[in-house]
Amino acid sequence: MASVATLGSHCALQVLKGAKDEGLKTLLVCEKKRERLYKRFDFIDELILVDAFEEVLDKKCTTILEKNNSVLIPHGTLIAQMTTKQIESIKIPVFGNKWILRWESDRKLKEQLMIESKLNVPKSIPHHKKINRLTIAKRHGAAGGKGYFLTTSEKDYIKKRNILVKQGLIKGDSDLYLQEYVIGVLAYLQFFYSPLTGNLEFFGVDKRHESDIEGLARIPAPQQMGMDYISSFNVIGNSPMVLRESLLDEVYQMGERFVSASKRLVKPGMNGPFCIEGVYDQDGKFWSFEFSARIVAGTNIYMDGSPYSTLIHDVPMSMGRRIAKEIKTAAKSKKLEKITT
Numbered sequence: 361m362a363s364v365a366t367l368g369s370h371c372a373l374q375v376l377k378g379a380k381d382e383g384l385k386t387l388l389v390c391e392k393k394r395e396r397l398y399k400r401f402d403f404i405d406e407l408i409l410v411d412a413f414e415e416v417l418d419k420k421c422t423t424i425l426e427k428n429n430s431v432l433i434p435h436g437t438l439i440a441q442m443t444t445k446q447i448e449s450i451k452i453p454v455f456g457n458k459w460i461l462r463w464e465s466d467r468k469l470k471e472q473l474m475i476e477s478k479l480n481v482p483k484s485i486p487h488h489k490k491i492n493r494l495t496i497a498k499r500h501g502a503a504g505g506k507g508y509f510l511t512t513s514e515k516d517y518i519k520k521r522n523i524l525v526k527q528g529l530i531k532g533d534s535d536l537y538l539q540e541y542v543i544g545v546l547a548y549l550q551f552f553y554s555p556l557t558g559n560l561e562f563f564g565v566d567k568r569h570e571s572d573i574e575g576l577a578r579i580p581a582p583q584q585m586g587m588d589y590i591s592s593f594n595v596i597g598n599s600p601m602v603l604r605e606s607l608l609d610e611v612y613q614m615g616e617r618f619v620s621a622s623k624r625l626v627k628p629g630m631n632g633p634f635c636i637e638g639v640y641d642q643d644g645k646f647w648s649f650e651f652s653a654r655i656v657a658g659t660n661i662y663m664d665g666s667p668y669s670t671l672i673h674d675v676p677m678s679m680g681r682r683i684a685k686e687i688k689t690a691a692k693s694k695k696l697e698k699i700t701t
């Protein structure tokens with residue numbers, strides 16, 4: 361039987377607990393400095409201690425994982441700490457589609473896939489000279505919202521860009537992606553697509569608590585005046601959310617369009633967990649500014665299942681457990697290659 365492995369961070373606890381609930385062996389590639397934390401949990405069968413996560417590419421790690429028939433579950437830490445090339449060179453089976461992770465990391469490819477999925481994407485602004493409305497400047501890659509800023513004019517943009525350059529966070533304009541800022545209610549829509557059944561499951565919604573933009577909203581405007589501020593959007597935590605039921609049909613349609621566009625653009629398509637991230641505006645229209653092509657940390661709030669997974673599954677089903685269930689089903693019918701890359 362297959363086993364489940366992941367890197368020790370992000371949503372590792374959820375993923376490995378879910379795997380154990382499905383009766384699978386669990387392995388954690390764990391930085392030595394985090395051994396103390398992860399040793400606390402009995403559902404982790406084996407720790408593979410490393411100095412850095414990159415060692416998952418090394419022979420020693422690969423051999424252990426191969427011996428255990430491990431499937432590696434990619435998450436945000438893998439994307440943040442390894443290059444796309446490194447991820448694509450992983451030898452053991454990666455759950456879902458490792459090729460689509462390149463599309464997640466590259467803003468241009470990301471936009472292309474979202475537009476192909478007929479999602480409403482906020483307009484990107486090709487050059488800072490064109491800034492004439494509230495605009496968000498975002499760094500490329502998995503910067504986690506740190507060093508992003510809001511601006512309304514070229515002059516203000518240049519001032520803030522220079523602060524980031526001075527701080528060593530960016531080298532210049534090409535490190536920033538400019539996009540129209542959409543005002544509304546942020547929502548992060550979590551899905552699971554099974555290539556074994558051809559079914560899309562809407563799993564849950566979360567809200568992200570981002571520092572320090574969230575705190576800034578509590579400061580009255582007069583006190584904010586003159587705060588020459590780089591407002592970070594660094595995720596600190598997540599909390600649950602449910603949507604008006606009348607919004608759900610469109611949620612499913614967005615997910616299905618995303619699955620079908622990714623089948624066309626990046627084979628074998630968007631298999632497994634993914635998340636479409638955006639804002640509901642005043643008309644209830646959803647604007648997607650981002651997607652994650654793998655499990656998101658926002659699923660950690662639903663370790664016992666979510667209000668939506670409960671509608672589909674008879675047992676409490678976390679996203680981690682859903683992944684393990686898929687691996688079990690595929691392994692039993694010798695179809696692991698259908699759900700991994």
Ligand code: AMP
Binds near residue numbers: 546
């Ligand atoms: P991202 O790196 O694209 O996930 O953006 C990080 C955070 O910035 C999001 O979670 C939102 O809070 C905010 N954000 C990004 N793009 C937009 C946008 N176009 N309109 C409003 N908020 C945005």
